[in-house]
Amino acid sequence: MNVLVCVKRVPLTGGKIVLTEDERAISTRHLGFTISPHEECGAEEAVRLVEGHGGTSTVLTLGPPEAEEQLRDMMAIGVGRAVHLLTDGGEWDPQATAAAIVEAIRAEPEPYDLILFGNESADAGNYQVAIRVAHALGLPCVTAVKGLSVEGANVRCEQEVPAGRDVYVVPMPAVLTVKEGLNLPRYPSVPGRLRAKRKPVAASTPERPEPRLEMVRLVLQPGSGKKAEVLGRGPDAAPAVVGILRELGLV
Amino acid sequence: MTVLVFVESPDDELSQQALTFARGLGDEVHAVLMGPAPAPPDGLGAYGVSVAHVAAGFAAYAPAAWAQAIVELVERTSPAAVVGPGTDRGNEVLAHLAAKTDQPMAANCVSLAEGDPPTVTRVRWGGSLLEEARLHGSPMLLTVAPHAVAAKAVAPQAAAGTVGAPATVSVEEFIPTVADADLLARVSERAGAVASGVSLTDADVVVSGGRGVGSAEGFAVIEELAELLGGAVGCSRAVTSAGWRPHTDQVGQTGTKISPEIYIACGISGATQHMAGCKGAKKLLAINPDGEASIFASADYAVIGDLHDIVPAISAEIRKARSA
Ligand SMILES: Cc1cc2nc3c(=O)[nH]c(=O)nc-3n(C[C@H](O)[C@H](O)[C@H](O)COP(=O)(O)OP(=O)(O)OC[C@H]3O[C@@H](n4cnc5c(N)ncnc54)[C@H](O)[C@@H]3O)c2cc1C
Numbered sequence: 001m002n003v004l005v006c007v008k009r010v011p012l013t014g015g016k017i018v019l020t021e022d023e024r025a026i027s028t029r030h031l032g033f034t035i036s037p038h039e040e041c042g043a044e045e046a047v048r049l050v051e052g053h054g055g056t057s058t059v060l061t062l063g064p065p066e067a068e069e070q071l072r073d074m075m076a077i078g079v080g081r082a083v084h085l086l087t088d089g090g091e092w093d094p095q096a097t098a099a100a101i102v103e104a105i106r107a108e109p110e111p112y113d114l115i116l117f118g119n120e121s122a123d124a125g126n127y128q129v130a131i132r133v134a135h136a137l138g139l140p141c142v143t144a145v146k147g148l149s150v151e152g153a154n155v156r157c158e159q160e161v162p163a164g165r166d167v168y169v170v171p172m173p174a175v176l177t178v179k180e181g182l183n184l185p186r187y188p189s190v191p192g193r194l195r196a197k198r199k200p201v202a203a204s205t206p207e208r209p210e211p212r213l214e215m216v217r218l219v220l221q222p223g224s225g226k227k228a229e230v231l232g233r234g235p236d237a238a239p240a241v242v243g244i245l246r247e248l249g250l251v
Numbered sequence: 252m253t254v255l256v257f258v259e260s261p262d263d264e265l266s267q268q269a270l271t272f273a274r275g276l277g278d279e280v281h282a283v284l285m286g287p288a289p290a291p292p293d294g295l296g297a298y299g300v301s302v303a304h305v306a307a308g309f310a311a312y313a314p315a316a317w318a319q320a321i322v323e324l325v326e327r328t329s330p331a332a333v334v335g336p337g338t339d340r341g342n343e344v345l346a347h348l349a350a351k352t353d354q355p356m357a358a359n360c361v362s363l364a365e366g367d368p369p370t371v372t373r374v375r376w377g378g379s380l381l382e383e384a385r386l387h388g389s390p391m392l393l394t395v396a397p398h399a400v401a402a403k404a405v406a407p408q409a410a411a412g413t414v415g416a417p418a419t420v421s422v423e424e425f426i427p428t429v430a431d432a433d434l435l436a437r438v439s440e441r442a443g444a445v446a447s448g449v450s451l452t453d454a455d456v457v458v459s460g461g462r463g464v465g466s467a468e469g470f471a472v473i474e475e476l477a478e479l480l481g482g483a484v485g486c487s488r489a490v491t492s493a494g495w496r497p498h499t500d501q502v503g504q505t506g507t508k509i510s511p512e513i514y515i516a517c518g519i520s521g522a523t524q525h526m527a528g529c530k531g532a533k534k535l536l537a538i539n540p541d542g543e544a545s546i547f548a549s550a551d552y553a554v555i556g557d558l559h560d561i562v563p564a565i566s567a568e569i570r571k572a573r574s575a
């Protein structure tokens with residue numbers, strides 16, 4: 001079976017976010033890059049599905065030339081090949097992103113049985129690229145998948161809801177968005193990293209249409225303005241902590 | 252100007268928040284309800300709804316089909332905006348509606364400024380950052396970020412017929428025409444929840460451990476304190492990635508969002524993605540040897556030092572206080 005997973009390169013912010021001067025991006029001068037944990041689980045699942053059922057796994061990203069790093073990372077955990085839709089690094093809105101992904105999927109030599117996405121992108125959180133892709137390709141779409149098994153021509157998906165787990169059984173090909181917790185992604189091995197360097201990346205440069213959800217600027221959340229009260233150092237602070245818990249009626 | 256609101260159920264707080272948000276956008280608020288047995292929408296009048304459209308005939312949740320029902324209503328009632336709650340289903344149904352109508356959609360908005368085009372402010376990074384964006388679409392499609400506005404009933408004294416007056420809801424049932432393809436993805440079965448102790452979402456006390464705990468076994472002291480306080484155990488992603496705890500314990504952007512009376516974070520540095528999950532905590536106590544750790548910037552109380560000494564000392568002190 002052929003499985004595609006779509007991932008998005010994002011900055012790995014630490015304890016504090018700093019914006020660029022034009023306020024249109026996060027300042028990444030001191031930051032590394034990553035993808036959403038949801039998407040990592042998607043890549044792990046793609047690898048496992050192919051290990052179990054044969055076929056090919058492919059990772060796709062729409063992003064700047066540097067996003068090849070994220071494609072290689074996913075190939076290092078076992079994804080077979082990569083598709084890179086190159087951008088100049090500017091923001092693509094979800095409609096444009098979906099359209100470019102749809103075009104790339106249509107241009108692939110073989111059809112996919114499963115197309116996996118993160119439930120939402122780490123940075124933009126638009127909650128829609130996968131659904132737009134499914135709609136354009138005329139495929140069913142299940143979101144927030146936390147359990148997945150292939151049953152013949154169908155895929156059985158489980159979703160966590162407050163009252164339990166909702167089950168969907170859809171025919172393949174299908175589009176699924178997955179959530180962290182679906183599996184525990186493996187760490188790349190050294191041979192895996194070396195192999196990833198030689199795996200093929202098919203690159204193309206789609207044209208960016210005018211955005212219809214047009215990002216104007218980013219705005220930092222106001223700080224909490226809190227100044228933590230230091231209750232003490234080491235175990236000697238325990239009575240002070242219990243004092244606080246008592247105020248809250250917990251002791 | 253009519254605004255159509257997708258309501259998950261009349262007593263759902265996040266749907267009520269979406270209705271409250273929608274009242275600020277138009278002078279007439281319609282609701283659309285779906286499901287195997289949609290609850291009677293009478294109570295919606297208190298939220299300013301004049302017409303409740305009830306789609307009949309859905310045996311189970313089927314996101315594309317539910318969106319198709321809204322497509323029909325949009326064609327019939329030409330709303331200026333369609334608004335949903337920023338829930339899993341709200342975002343999903345609105346995204347299907349956006350795909351079907353080829354319109355832009357803004358998820359998790361906190362406000363909207365009029366203009367041509369209007370500008371929405373929406374959350375990014377799970378709430379760590381906001382974005383202002385122009386929404387070039389008609390109708391405007393958006394969801395409302397949870398707790399961006401409080402659910403507010405209309406003022407009962409407002410004069411009848413004016414905006415903000417409680418309305419008598421006229422209920423209009425309809426049977427949408429849905430293609431088989433839109434029913435492929437539908438809930439076919441509800442498997443029960445495995446109840447185990449206090450749930451992270453509802454707990455009044457959450458005691459969390461991060462990388463500083465050092466190992467799966469190290470969580471024994473965290474579990475002990477949580478149990479003494481009748482609370483739940485949480486953790487950071489460093490911990491779930493290491494396989495020390497299951498992902499169901501993870502607090503944060505891609506984990507669970509919690510709102511306890513007090514959150515006790517032990518050996519957690521305070522990455523923005525972790526803090527995105529515990530913003531709702533009323534009080535935050537952080538235990539960390541690194542006085543510069545960014546978690547202290549959002550904490551109410553700090554204890555500086557090694558959690559392996561401090562947490563057992565707190566547990567011992569609680570036992571002492573209780574036996575006195
Ligand atoms: C898109 C995205 C989503 C994410 N979602 C989440 C999420 O949902 N939840 C989440 O938690 N993370 C999430 N992360 C990961 C996040 O960025 C951090 O990597 C993670 O929160 C770090 O966990 P930590 O604080 O336990 O580890 P670290 O950052 O390594 O911090 C460990 C802390 O322990 C302290 N320490 C060490 N020894 C001791 C000791 N003996 N006693 C007390 N303290 C000690 C150290 O001083 C340090 O402050 C996400 C990341 C991305 C990119």
Ligand SMILES: Nc1ncnc2c1ncn2[C@@H]1O[C@H](COP(=O)(O)O)[C@@H](O)[C@H]1O
Pocket residue numbers: 006007008009036038039060061062063094097116117118119120121122124125126127128129130
């Ligand atoms: N630039 C991109 N390149 C590849 N996949 C993407 C991109 N943006 C979004 N996606 C995919 O679509 C999912 C949902 O994104 P969003 O609709 O922005 O929340 C993400 O988790 C990714 O799987």
